[in-house]
Amino acid sequence: MIKNLIFDMGNVILDYTPRRIASFFTSDPEELDFLCREVFSNREWVSLDKGVMTEEQAIESICSRVPEKYHKLCRKVMAEWENYFLPVEGSYEQILLLKKRGYKLYMLTNASLKVYKYRKNSPAFDLMDGMFVSSDVHLLKPDPGIYLCMLEKFGLKAEECLFFDDVEVNVEAAQKLGIHGHVFRKGPDEIIKTVEEYEKQNAQ
Numbered sequence: 001m002i003k004n005l006i007f008d009m010g011n012v013i014l015d016y017t018p019r020r021i022a023s024f025f026t027s028d029p030e031e032l033d034f035l036c037r038e039v040f041s042n043r044e045w046v047s048l049d050k051g052v053m054t055e056e057q058a059i060e061s062i063c064s065r066v067p068e069k070y071h072k073l074c075r076k077v078m079a080e081w082e083n084y085f086l087p088v089e090g091s092y093e094q095i096l097l098l099k100k101r102g103y104k105l106y107m108l109t110n111a112s113l114k115v116y117k118y119r120k121n122s123p124a125f126d127l128m129d130g131m132f133v134s135s136d137v138h139l140l141k142p143d144p145g146i147y148l149c150m151l152e153k154f155g156l157k158a159e160e161c162l163f164f165d166d167v168e169v170n171v172e173a174a175q176k177l178g179i180h181g182h183v184f185r186k187g188p189d190e191i192i193k194t195v196e197e198y199e200k201q202n203a204q
């Protein structure tokens with residue numbers, strides 16, 4: 001029986017689409033390509049998510065390997081990108097409904113420590129019974145260690161958890177540990193419908 005719902009953050013709670021976020025800083029196609037390639041999801045991004053680099057170190061590292069003409073833009077984007085990290089439409093409303101139905105809610109995210117700053121971007125953060133952030137534990141999904149640490153920290157049984165993530169390998173890693181998993185595609189009512197499917201299976 002599912003008692004706990006675990007949500008990824010990027011592309012489940014907040015919309016992580018680098019090109020959309022970058023478009024708030026420039027409309028130049030060449031600069032958009034540059035930002036997507038060299039800032040978002042690059043090695044510094046991964047190091048920030050893993051909690052092995054500070055924001056300042058990441059900015060210096062990016063600037064050390066890109067042409068000087070981009071430095072100002074990079075600094076601005078790194079300082080302000082989270083202002084444009086906006087909610088996935090409909091997720092909060094569905095999660096609120098599931099909270100009212102009695103499910104315990106958790107977040108499991110590959111994210112930098114900045115998540116504690118931009119958690120105000122969606123009221124869904126405040127619905128969580130627990131948050132587990134990669135940069136706090138220096139582990140990234142799909143490393144099995146991060147799922148196991150989270151289950152242990154919150155005292156959860158794998159078979160009582162249903163995990164939503166937009167990245168298939170992250171869901172597969174959870175499933176290998178006995179956690180139920182669903183690859184999230186931002187469909188209308190997808191969270192509610194998925195939970196109800198599990199409820200139906202359980203009732204049979």
Ligand SMILES: [Mg+2]
Nearest residue numbers: 008010011166
């Ligand atoms: Mg994600």
